[in-house]
Amino acid sequence: MKKVATLGLLVLIMPFLGFPNDWENIIYLALGFLIFVQSIYLSLKVRSVSVKPKERLQDNIYVENGDCSNEEEK
Numbered sequence: 001m002k003k004v005a006t007l008g009l010l011v012l013i014m015p016f017l018g019f020p021n022d023w024e025n026i027i028y029l030a031l032g033f034l035i036f037v038q039s040i041y042l043s044l045k046v047r048s049v050s051v052k053p054k055e056r057l058q059d060n061i062y063v064e065n066g067d068c069s070n071e072e073e074k
Helices: 002-016 021-059
Strands: none
Touching: 002 021
16 A cells, blocks of 8 residues: 555656656656556455455354253253
């Protein structure tokens, strides 16, 4: 998340840095591409982390057995 926030901050301050328009267009293109790649990477990472616990729960099912004795027999 820090990378995306840093790239967003760079996009925010770009107009105030005084680069020529041609350079700004290239820098905006590069920053936009990096933000896109980071967002795809983070969404895949979040999806893979959120799926794993569900799979573990299905594999490790725990059933607590209660007292099976019949109290009337005592």
